Amino acid sequence: MADIDAMIEQLDVILKAAVDAFAAAGDREALQQLRVRYLGKKGALTEVLKGVGKLSPEDRPVIGQHVNRTKAALAESLEQREIELAEKAKTARIEAEKADITLPGRKKTGGALHPVQLGLDEITAVFAQMGFVVAEGPEIEDEFHNFDALNIPPEHPARAMHDTFFLKDLQTNDEQPMLLRTHTSPVQIRAMKRFLAEGGEPPLAVVAPGRVYRCDYDVTHSPMFHQVEVFKVDRKVSMAHLKGVLKHFLSTYFEKDVAIRLRPHYFPFTEPSAEVDIGCVFCAGKGCRICKGSGWIEVLGSGMIHPNVLKSVGIDAQEFSGFAFGLGVERLVMLKQGIPDLRLFFENDVRFLRRMGASR
Amino acid sequence: MKIPFSCLKKHVALAETPTEIANHLVRLGHEVEAVELPRAAVKGVRVGLIESKIPHPDADKLSLLTVNIGENEPLAIVCGAMNMGEGDKVPVATIGTSLPNGMKIKKGKIRGEVSCGMCCSEAELGLAEDAAGLLILPADAPVGAEVGEFLELEEAVFDLSITPNRGDCMNVRGLARDLAADAGLALADIDLAEVTVDATLAAPKVTVSAEQDCPLYMARSIAGVTVSDSPAWMQAGLIMAGMRPVNGIVDVLNFIMLDLGQPMHAFDADKLSGDISIRSALGGENFAALDGRELTLNAGDLLVFDDSSVIALAGIMGSQPSGVSDGTINIILESAFFRQARVSETRRIYAMVSEASMRFERGVDPLMVEIAMQRATAMITNLFGGSAGAITVCGEPGNINSGRQVRCSVSHLESRLGIDIPEAMDDVLARMGFGISRKGDDLQIDVPSFRHDVSIPEDISEEYARVIGFDAIPELLPPLATTAPVQKDTAIHDAVTGGFLQVVSYAFISTSEQRLFVAGDGADIELANPISDAMRVMRRSVWPGLLNTAKHNLNRQQAGVALVEQGRVYQKTEAGHEENNVIAWLMTGEAQTDEWFAAVRQADFFDLKGAVEAWLALRGLTGRFIADDAIQGLQAGQSAKILIGRVEAGRIGRVDGDIAAALDMDAPVFVAEIDLDALPEGKKAKFAPLPEFPGVERDLVFLFDKDTSSDAILNAVKSAAGKLLTDARVFDLYAGKGVPEGKISLGIRFTLQDAKRTLTQEDSDTASNAIIGAMEKRFAAGLRG
Numbered sequence A: 001m002a003d004i005d006a007m008i009e010q011l012d013v014i015l016k017a018a019v020d021a022f023a024a025a026g027d028r029e030a031l032q033q034l035r036v037r038y039l040g041k042k043g044a045l046t047e048v049l050k051g052v053g054k055l056s057p058e059d060r061p062v063i064g065q066h067v068n069r070t071k072a073a074l075a076e077s078l079e080q081r082e083i084e085l086a087e088k089a090k091t092a093r094i095e096a097e098k099a100d101i102t103l104p105g106r107k108k109t110g111g112a113l114h115p116v117q118l119g120l121d122e123i124t125a126v127f128a129q130m131g132f133v134v135a136e137g138p139e140i141e142d143e144f145h146n147f148d149a150l151n152i153p154p155e156h157p158a159r160a161m162h163d164t165f166f167l168k169d170l171q172t173n174d175e176q177p178m179l180l181r182t183h184t185s186p187v188q189i190r191a192m193k194r195f196l197a198e199g200g201e202p203p204l205a206v207v208a209p210g211r212v213y214r215c216d217y218d219v220t221h222s223p224m225f226h227q228v229e230v231f232k233v234d235r236k237v238s239m240a241h242l243k244g245v246l247k248h249f250l251s252t253y254f255e256k257d258v259a260i261r262l263r264p265h266y267f268p269f270t271e272p273s274a275e276v277d278i279g280c281v282f283c284a285g286k287g288c289r290i291c292k293g294s295g296w297i298e299v300l301g302s303g304m305i306h307p308n309v310l311k312s313v314g315i316d317a318q319e320f321s322g323f324a325f326g327l328g329v330e331r332l333v334m335l336k337q338g339i340p341d342l343r344l345f346f347e348n349d350v351r352f353l354r355r356m357g358a359s360r
Numbered sequence B: 001m002k003i004p005f006s007c008l009k010k011h012v013a014l015a016e017t018p019t020e021i022a023n024h025l026v027r028l029g030h031e032v033e034a035v036e037l038p039r040a041a042v043k044g045v046r047v048g049l050i051e052s053k054i055p056h057p058d059a060d061k062l063s064l065l066t067v068n069i070g071e072n073e074p075l076a077i078v079c080g081a082m083n084m085g086e087g088d089k090v091p092v093a094t095i096g097t098s099l100p101n102g103m104k105i106k107k108g109k110i111r112g113e114v115s116c117g118m119c120c121s122e123a124e125l126g127l128a129e130d131a132a133g134l135l136i137l138p139a140d141a142p143v144g145a146e147v148g149e150f151l152e153l154e155e156a157v158f159d160l161s162i163t164p165n166r167g168d169c170m171n172v173r174g175l176a177r178d179l180a181a182d183a184g185l186a187l188a189d190i191d192l193a194e195v196t197v198d199a200t201l202a203a204p205k206v207t208v209s210a211e212q213d214c215p216l217y218m219a220r221s222i223a224g225v226t227v228s229d230s231p232a233w234m235q236a237g238l239i240m241a242g243m244r245p246v247n248g249i250v251d252v253l254n255f256i257m258l259d260l261g262q263p264m265h266a267f268d269a270d271k272l273s274g275d276i277s278i279r280s281a282l283g284g285e286n287f288a289a290l291d292g293r294e295l296t297l298n299a300g301d302l303l304v305f306d307d308s309s310v311i312a313l314a315g316i317m318g319s320q321p322s323g324v325s326d327g328t329i330n331i332i333l334e335s336a337f338f339r340q341a342r343v344s345e346t347r348r349i350y351a352m353v354s355e356a357s358m359r360f361e362r363g364v365d366p367l368m369v370e371i372a373m374q375r376a377t378a379m380i381t382n383l384f385g386g387s388a389g390a391i392t393v394c395g396e397p398g399n400i401n402s403g404r405q406v407r408c409s410v411s412h413l414e415s416r417l418g419i420d421i422p423e424a425m426d427d428v429l430a431r432m433g434f435g436i437s438r439k440g441d442d443l444q445i446d447v448p449s450f451r452h453d454v455s456i457p458e459d460i461s462e463e464y465a466r467v468i469g470f471d472a473i474p475e476l477l478p479p480l481a482t483t484a485p486v487q488k489d490t491a492i493h494d495a496v497t498g499g500f501l502q503v504v505s506y507a508f509i510s511t512s513e514q515r516l517f518v519a520g521d522g523a524d525i526e527l528a529n530p531i532s533d534a535m536r537v538m539r540r541s542v543w544p545g546l547l548n549t550a551k552h553n554l555n556r557q558q559a560g561v562a563l564v565e566q567g568r569v570y571q572k573t574e575a576g577h578e579e580n581n582v583i584a585w586l587m588t589g590e591a592q593t594d595e596w597f598a599a600v601r602q603a604d605f606f607d608l609k610g611a612v613e614a615w616l617a618l619r620g621l622t623g624r625f626i627a628d629d630a631i632q633g634l635q636a637g638q639s640a641k642i643l644i645g646r647v648e649a650g651r652i653g654r655v656d657g658d659i660a661a662a663l664d665m666d667a668p669v670f671v672a673e674i675d676l677d678a679l680p681e682g683k684k685a686k687f688a689p690l691p692e693f694p695g696v697e698r699d700l701v702f703l704f705d706k707d708t709s710s711d712a713i714l715n716a717v718k719s720a721a722g723k724l725l726t727d728a729r730v731f732d733l734y735a736g737k738g739v740p741e742g743k744i745s746l747g748i749r750f751t752l753q754d755a756k757r758t759l760t761q762e763d764s765d766t767a768s769n770a771i772i773g774a775m776e777k778r779f780a781a782g783l784r785g
């Protein structure tokens, strides 16, 4: 008969050796081999079980219990070690994969819209939201649309103030000289004529952005710049509406409640005419270098459309009235963004463009 | 225009400060550029009494003065002037004073004698252009007083920008009228001294044959004047108003013009021959203008003649020989009303602007013509002696610009302004010279002769708005129209998504820049009056502007640039001219900078082609790039035209090496341009079900002849592979070791897919074989072993 005590002792030896072996296993493969060695079909425990048959019937269940207990202990120890090894492997992987996260990210070089474009977009959007329709017109104009139809006859002193670029060897069919438009106001004439020709009847509200040209080139003048012409014709349009639209636009554009001041002025195509000032956006009206201490900054010219202008396109000036104004885009962008020099816009230094343009 | 405050106060008793007056002027529509204190610098100049005068021991032309300036001890002053004597009172600039000419007074020795100050002339005080000696002050000047205060030198000058419609305000009285009406003050009468007419003096004979352009002409003789400088106060006034003193007679006329707005002219009667006539030029007459120019006149110019020559371009400038000089004894004074349009046209033709022409052009007051002449006569005879004859008058002042009436309703004006017009405002307009009668809603308004700018109800509405104040008009939003949303042009917005910076360059370039990319100057549109040669012609391509911008930036340490511009190009056509919208790109230098994750890479053709393709894709368009070696300014072998459908819509390529070299641009430069007006409508995205069955991807690598177009290869692949093909592209391109000379190894990856089933090996073999066959047949290309 086999000695049950010897078998029990053998089991204890196996358990102890296995636990030590598990602890010594450096990776999952080694551990897997140990599992086979101790718990496999031909493993150490199985070997012990082969001797059970030689035990007395009453000893058998005892040794059975011991074997099961040892088996469970082995399995638990193995599992424990597996977890340990998995954690160790993970830690090693994390360490190996550690990155210097202070290195710069891969650049997606962003493009940018020109600040004048952004200004045009913002300005146009405010009016588009108010129901103004966007219109454009030619930059090469004739004297009729640029001057005569706008109530500026040839002998008019205001015509001289426009510093017009004329074009060589270019004439209209009726032999008028052609020129580069000096303002976006001719779009008033063209838009109204087109609208009426298509059978429209006021109300008509238009916003017309575009490039304009003046023969004037120094620190504060560029021979090419951008304007936006805005006008509305309807029954009972009043100067109060002009002020309301200006106030809404300027406050929206400057993203704050700006004070506006209208001063009587003179433009041939409006009557009454007004220069429009805003409360200085730099000093909140207290007076600074930019506003020359006045607290006001001139931003645009405006007025009620002159009846002669309405008549020139065939609108009854008794029944309808309208307001119009034209604003200089560069000037508004300079004021909003604090850009000190007009020339920066046309120099197109990419450092300026990246800084001032909205990245895409 | 500059107006001294004291001059305004002579017409209306203004009690407010210059700043307050400036605010009123602005509110009334007269822009105040600045309120200047031009003579604030004369502080420290005091009235001195010369107590003794002895010659300088070491200098013949210097005197030693002791001057009492009201201190305990008189000052010792060395003086170089000759015109003073003991007992005279003179201005003394004390130690530490800064004079208007910039001189600072210090204690010093002149030829060994101590000098503790300086006696001043009118010029040194900024009161006159030049002066022969010291300014001798009146005997009643209090010794020790500030000369500036005594002479009332320190005053504000308003620098105004008068709008061209307000000719009536190009003078002190017109502005005073507006201010007085606004403040409810009385406008003073014009100071008119009696003129005693010398009946023995013949009135000038004047014939006006151009009555349309010259409806009123007055002339009078003044005989026996002694022309000298005008008095210091007048010179000072003229200088403050920004005009140069000339001689006594001219200064008086200028002074009255500034004050009352009527330009006048004086002829030297002894330089004229025969009678005066005012008529239109026949053309070809010669005219020697006062400013030194010699003109040949055009038919229609309004001229003043004597029997032998043109003595004035009416309302603009007199002739050189007939002008008044220091030696003039007898003069003929002219005061007239010349029609605005005539003066304006002539002034424009000869680019000859004068103070007179500016006023005639904007319209003067016909009723002021005689008043101004009377005032001038009185001043001239008082200051320079002589006697005045009777006035010759051609024309009737009361017939000019008179009897004009505007009728309208108060409610009409109110609806245009958006405010009520209280009846009290009628008084303000009445004080401005309007005759107003209001009956219920009806207004009847008589317009004064000096208001050339008022003729319609809207003009009246502006007058009311001015006097009520634009600030009183409320801010109301009009009813907003609801309109269909407008399709926004996003061309430039789409173009900057790929790392491009939008630039804005001038639409005019130099002729030589134009020739870089566009042959033949026949279609160039040239400016008649360019600012410079660099801005002479309207661009026909955006590329020159982009090249300049790129160069500007490369010169500023930029390693590479990617630029895009949207704008117009302009050219003559058979029908006239056209302006087209284009978008243009430029890339040069580093497309990829040296980074920790990537090596530096120079931009090449395919960077730009990719950008253009991506931009087209955003618009639902696909471009075909057709090699074109004949595009001006681009390098053969790296240039193509871009076709959208059948439309040639653009060009792309590498800028010719010589052009780049001329601009010192070392790296290759790539440009593209697309005509936005030529682009068709793009495809709109359409829904298609996602594939349910997996596709099969296969690679085939062939050896092709070197110049084979990949476009042609892929087209051949697509037509050979059969209906299951969903994609075919080049995934590898190699030439060099292992590839025979003259050949390229090109890898093609194609994808097959069927919506109804999973594909089999057989499917992909069929397609592969078809492709291999096609490559063999079409390009004699075999699989790379």
Ligand SMILES: [Zn+2]
Pocket: A280, A281, A282, A283, A284, A285, A286, A287, A288, A289, A290, A291, A292, A293, A295, A296
């Ligand atoms: Zn400010």
